[in-house]
Amino acid sequence: xxALGGPAKTAGVQPPTxxxxxxxxVLIIIAFALAYFLLQIAGLLAVVGITVGGILIGxxxxxxxxxxAPAAMGQSPGIATGVPMLAxxxxxxxxxxxxxAAPLGLPIALASGAIGGGLLMAITCTMVNIIYxxxxxxxxxxxxxxxxxxxxxxxxxxxxxxxxxxxxxxISWVGGVIGGALGGLGGTxxxxxxxxxxxxxxxxLLSATGEQIAPIAISLAGVFAIGMFLVNAVLVAYNIGxxxxxxxxxxxxxxxxxxxxxxxxxxIAGVFAIGLxxxxxxx
Amino acid sequence: xxxQVEVGxxxxxxxxxxxxxxxxxxxxxxxxxxxxxxxxxxxAFFGGLACVAALIWGTDTIKILCSYGLGTGVPSAxxxxxxxxxxxxxxxxxTGVFAxxxxxxxxxxxxxVCGLMANHVVRMDIPxxxxxxxxxxxxxxxxxxxLIAMVGGTFNFLDLVIGTTVILGFALQTFEASVIGGxxxxxxxxxxxxxxxxxxxxxxxxxxxxxxxxxxxAECGFLTMIPVAIMSFAFVEFIPALISLLVSVIGWAYTYxxxxxxxxxxxxxWLDAKPIIEPKGGA
Numbered sequence: 001x002x003a004l005g006g007p008a009k010t011a012g013v014q015p016p017t018x019x020x021x022x023x024x025x026v027l028i029i030i031a032f033a034l035a036y037f038l039l040q041i042a043g044l045l046a047v048v049g050i051t052v053g054g055i056l057i058g059x060x061x062x063x064x065x066x067x068x069a070p071a072a073m074g075q076s077p078g079i080a081t082g083v084p085m086l087a088x089x090x091x092x093x094x095x096x097x098x099x100x101a102a103p104l105g106l107p108i109a110l111a112s113g114a115i116g117g118g119l120l121m122a123i124t125c126t127m128v129n130i131i132y133x134x135x136x137x138x139x140x141x142x143x144x145x146x147x148x149x150x151x152x153x154x155x156x157x158x159x160x161x162x163x164x165x166x167x168x169x170x171i172s173w174v175g176g177v178i179g180g181a182l183g184g185l186g187g188t189x190x191x192x193x194x195x196x197x198x199x200x201x202x203x204x205l206l207s208a209t210g211e212q213i214a215p216i217a218i219s220l221a222g223v224f225a226i227g228m229f230l231v232n233a234v235l236v237a238y239n240i241g242x243x244x245x246x247x248x249x250x251x252x253x254x255x256x257x258x259x260x261x262x263x264x265x266x267x268i269a270g271v272f273a274i275g276l277x278x279x280x281x282x283x
Numbered sequence: 284x285x286x287q288v289e290v291g292x293x294x295x296x297x298x299x300x301x302x303x304x305x306x307x308x309x310x311x312x313x314x315x316x317x318x319x320x321x322x323x324x325x326x327a328f329f330g331g332l333a334c335v336a337a338l339i340w341g342t343d344t345i346k347i348l349c350s351y352g353l354g355t356g357v358p359s360a361x362x363x364x365x366x367x368x369x370x371x372x373x374x375x376x377x378t379g380v381f382a383x384x385x386x387x388x389x390x391x392x393x394x395x396v397c398g399l400m401a402n403h404v405v406r407m408d409i410p411x412x413x414x415x416x417x418x419x420x421x422x423x424x425x426x427x428x429x430l431i432a433m434v435g436g437t438f439n440f441l442d443l444v445i446g447t448t449v450i451l452g453f454a455l456q457t458f459e460a461s462v463i464g465g466x467x468x469x470x471x472x473x474x475x476x477x478x479x480x481x482x483x484x485x486x487x488x489x490x491x492x493x494x495x496x497x498x499x500x501a502e503c504g505f506l507t508m509i510p511v512a513i514m515s516f517a518f519v520e521f522i523p524a525l526i527s528l529l530v531s532v533i534g535w536a537y538t539y540x541x542x543x544x545x546x547x548x549x550x551x552x553w554l555d556a557k558p559i560i561e562p563k564g565g566a
Contacts (some may be wrong), residue, residue, distance in 0.1 A: 014406040016403060020400070023399055031335070082356045082358065084362050086357045092542065139466070177299055212458055215458050215466075216519060219465070222466075222469065226366075227369045227370055228366070230363065230366035231362075237355040238353065238407050239405045240355075241353075256442055258405060260404050261400035261401070269393055272393065272511075273373075276373060276374045279374070282378070
């Protein structure tokens with residue numbers, strides 16, 4: 001660790017503190033109440049949707065195999081970059097796919113977002129394995145489990161001594177696709193909730209038609225969705241603390257903590273983002 | 284995986300930088316309000332200078348936060364700062380003349396919530412986490428607000444959503460050609476997120492010196508101002524945009540020269556490498 005000390009590294013998963021849980025519940029109630037006060041039932045539904053989107057992102061990121069710097073040297077399994085980069089890659093691909101399908105209705109847009117995020121992770125994971133296997137000449141072997149839970153392949157024979165495993169086993173590939181799909185779904189849900197609120201409010205506010213205000217509504221909803229996605233992704237990155245192999249990794253048990261944190265951060269940030277237009281013209 | 288992050292000791296105390304950064308950047312953002320008072324756009328460049336002041340403060344905050352070894356890399360701090368800051372900045376922009384103050388208060392609230400979640404739910408247990416994330420969100424909000432004021436000449440929400448295009452000699456009011464409708468916020472978001480994390484990410488390690496890191500932060504700030512000044516040609520008059528561009532280019536050239544000087548001071552040896560000369564007729 002560094003000269004200044006650092007987080008206590010005790011074994012097992014530390015549960016959230018009592019104070020943390022109380023603050024979380026109070027903040028979520030405040031956010032919901034504020035949303036109802038500002039925009040009545042539409043606001044409440046939007047903040048609930050945004051919170052669910054944040055939870056989906058927070059949970060989904062845990063599936064993505066993140067290798068970090070050691071993976072770039074073939075010393076740990078996963079994709080060789082950090083959690084925020086991978087999460088924002090998958091989330092933004094999902095967001096673009098979902099935003100493109102937004103006029104086709106909520107179910108199609110959400111499905112499109114999930115497919116976009118999952119597709120990006122599928123391509124990324126496949127290309128990562130091609131580079132690992134044919135470029136660097138290393139087999140896929142997990143360091144956390146002895147047997148792939150899906151294919152039943154064994155790993156210890158292929159694992160190089162002194163490493164935590166290397167390459168991208170099939171279970172990590174599947175995890176990456178699930179994570180990308182959940183992230184894309186959550187990002188798209190947040191975007192659509194913002195878009196609905198802005199498209200309902202802006203025409204009256206700016207005395208223009210729905211088509212005229214579309215660029216502003218889409219731009220605001222998009223940038224807020226990206227911002228909230230990154231906030232959630234970084235909180236999850238702090239929860240994972242560097243690297244994770246996928247759903248079979250023991251660190252996956254930490255997911256409930258990230259879900260609470262994402263829900264609270266999304267609800268609080270979301271209520272400010274949907275309440276923004278209420279203030280226009282007041283001052 | 285936790286990479287040891289070493290930071291230099293000594294230099295200006297963080298609290299002093301924080302006070303100068305907060306007060307200085309708020310005053311600089313407010314100086315752009317002279318545009319509205321005088322009915323001109325010549326003071327837009329003060330927004331960019333506010334961004335530089337905030338980035339210097341932000342780099343010192345990131346240095347303190349990341350010296351605890353987050354395990355997720357320095358860039359994540361920049362992403363969470365701008366993610367929460369953008370929402371607060373645009374929320375503040377709707378309140379007219381109070382914009383910078385409201386943006387700072389809202390950003391501090393969102394940042395504190397993220398910090399509490401990170402410490403008490405995700406259990407990072409880092410003493411400076413809440414304060415640092417609060418500061419980073421405020422820095423993100425001031426950065427975005429300053430750059431918005433620089434590109435559009437104002438931080439008033441209604442002026443930011445309505446732009447003017449000239450078609451066949453007639454000036455038309457449209458929403459597409461505005462700062463928000465044109466999606467400029469997304470560019471500002473990423474430019475500042477990269478600028479805020481780069482300086483410490485590049486300078487960390489043994490022999491890190493505060494003045495060199497902060498000089499690089501100022502250089503990143505002026506470098507961010509250059510594209511923003513170029514974009515401002517589309518939204519403000521020619522002469523004010525030219526002033527912004529000149530201020531940013533001169534500031535960048537000065538800080539870059541100073542940074543190279545400080546790097547030469549701190550380097551063990553300095554080799555002025557030249558490109559390898561190709562032999563005539565090919566190798």
